[in-house]
Every structure is written in C-alpha cells, then in structure tokens.
Amino acid sequence: MVDHVMSAAFAHPFLYAEISPKVEYSMTEYYKTLEPVIHALQVWDSHQLEKASDQA
Amino acid sequence: MIRNIVFDFGGVLVDWNPEYVFKDVFSDRAELDHFLENICTPDWNEKQDAGRSLSEAIRSLQERHPKYRKEIRLYYDEWTSMLGGPIEQNVALLKPLKANYRLFGLTNWSAETFPIAYDLYPLFGEFEGIVVSGEERLAKPDERIYQLLLERYGLAAAECLFIDDNARNTRAATVLGFHTLHLQSNICLKEELAHRGIRGL
Numbered sequence: 001m002v003d004h005v006m007s008a009a010f011a012h013p014f015l016y017a018e019i020s021p022k023v024e025y026s027m028t029e030y031y032k033t034l035e036p037v038i039h040a041l042q043v044w045d046s047h048q049l050e051k052a053s054d055q056a
Numbered sequence: 057m058i059r060n061i062v063f064d065f066g067g068v069l070v071d072w073n074p075e076y077v078f079k080d081v082f083s084d085r086a087e088l089d090h091f092l093e094n095i096c097t098p099d100w101n102e103k104q105d106a107g108r109s110l111s112e113a114i115r116s117l118q119e120r121h122p123k124y125r126k127e128i129r130l131y132y133d134e135w136t137s138m139l140g141g142p143i144e145q146n147v148a149l150l151k152p153l154k155a156n157y158r159l160f161g162l163t164n165w166s167a168e169t170f171p172i173a174y175d176l177y178p179l180f181g182e183f184e185g186i187v188v189s190g191e192e193r194l195a196k197p198d199e200r201i202y203q204l205l206l207e208r209y210g211l212a213a214a215e216c217l218f219i220d221d222n223a224r225n226t227r228a229a230t231v232l233g234f235h236t237l238h239l240q241s242n243i244c245l246k247e248e249l250a251h252r253g254i255r256g257l
Contacts, residue, residue: 038227042236046252049058049235053253 058235058254059215061153062205064196065163067221068239069147069179071140074101074131081127095124096131105164107193135169142179146245149257150182153249156256161186162205162218164195164225185209196220197228217252219245 066072074092082088095117104113110132118125153159161183163170167190174180187205189195194204206213213233220226226236237248250257 035227038230042226042230042238045230045235046237049252053251056253 057215058157058217058252060158060160060209060211060217061254062160062162062216062218062234063183064218064220064222064225064239065161065165065173065180067143068219068245069143069150070173070177071143072138073140074138076140077130077134077137078127081130091124091127095121096128102164102195104166104168105189106195107167107190110166110168132169136172136176139173139176142177147179149246149249150179152256153254154182157254158209158211159183160205160209160211160216161188162196162201163187164189166190196222196225199228199232202229202232202234217249217254 063069074096075088078088078091082091100113100117104110114128114132117128121128150159159182161180163186165173165188167188170188170190180186185205185208187201187208189201192201192204194201196202202213202218205211206216213229214235216234217237218226218229218234219237219239220229221239221241223238226238229236235252237245237252239245239248246257
C-alpha cells in the first residue's frame, strides 16, 4: 500500500535542483477521491477499539 | 493492541499561531488575513518544516514581496511570540499515559526553531523519541517520515495510535496501518482516548 501511495497514480513528484535533492508530492485528484474511504476506515477502526475495550 | 502513542505537537500539545505576532503588526484584519494567506503562507512555512533554512526562506520571500520585507523578517525574529504555551489539558495526560505506553513525537517543525521550543517546555522530556521533520528533511504527510519513526524505534504501525490535529496527516497514517485520532477543536482528547480503550487516564 505504501508503494501505491508513493506511485504516480497517487501523487505527482516534483524534483527540485538543490544540493540535497528532494522530491515533494502533491495530492492527485485520484487520491482526493479516496479521502471519504480513508475517513470511513478511521471511523471503523475507532469503533473496533471501542468495542475491544468494552469487552476487556 | 496499542502499545505506543505518537503525538503531533503543534495544536495538540503546544499552541502555536502566527496571528499572535501579526495581529499587533497589522491594524486591519483584512490585511492580516491577506499576509498570512498570500505572503507568509502555511505552504511557505511547511517548506521550513521540511528542512529549508530560515535565512533562505526569508531571503527568497522578500525578493518576491519587497513591499512586505519588514513583516516577512518579523516572522522568525518574533517566532517565540507565536508560541501560546503548552495546551495544559492535553499535556496533563502525558505522565499517566507514560505509565502504560511508550510515547513518541512526530512533528512538522523547523530544525532551527524546534530546539527553542524544546528548551522552553519540559513536556518534550516525557517522550522516548521525537522525530522532527526539519531534521529529517521530510515532512508529514510524506509516508517516509512515518516509516522512519517506525524503523528508528522498532515500532509496528498496528501497535501505534497517532494523534494529529491535521486530517491530512492522520489520513496518511491510516493508509500506513496506524490507529489514528484526528484531534479537532471540539474534541476532548482525554475522552477520545478513553473511548478507544486507552488505559490509565
């Protein structure tokens, strides 16, 4: 999944000509469409943690 | 099972706001907003968090906006006045949490200004390790800085709860398998941690 996020499908790389070259990434439109999915995953995870703590 | 709690600092444990400096510089609210939205922007500040030197940041911005030469210089000359101090209700949780969890910091912060804050606030001494973006020349939400934290301290993402006030940063952490808590202004951190089964509060 990490590689996917780093891939061109998710982010546009910009290479800066500096002494220590660095690459910055901006979110692609494609990645932005995933935001509600990731948010749903966060809500699901917090509920799972809550349920687990109730059962402990 | 959560074994580690990873904190963002700005907006979570430390109050930081450029307005604290510039509200006294600009008498007009619209001009203040214009300056912070179009001149000394969050994007410009983030470049310093990612490792650009303060002197280079000021010099290049002054060249682009000579009208604001003096105000741009103030951004770092008066930087400590942007610190509003520790967010006490959240800082008070650190010692109890430390009894049951390993605590880490993962912060987007300039390598040149973080040592100043570190010396000002004893709260930073509660952490087993702190990864500072400016020192690593990587900033959230770049996943490489999250991976760096995991590798440096031998952590598993699935055993970490990452707390940040920026949704962009918690989303990146979620993708990497962290448990996350997006600390919005209307949320009580202590209650949210308790809901997630965090012990000792």
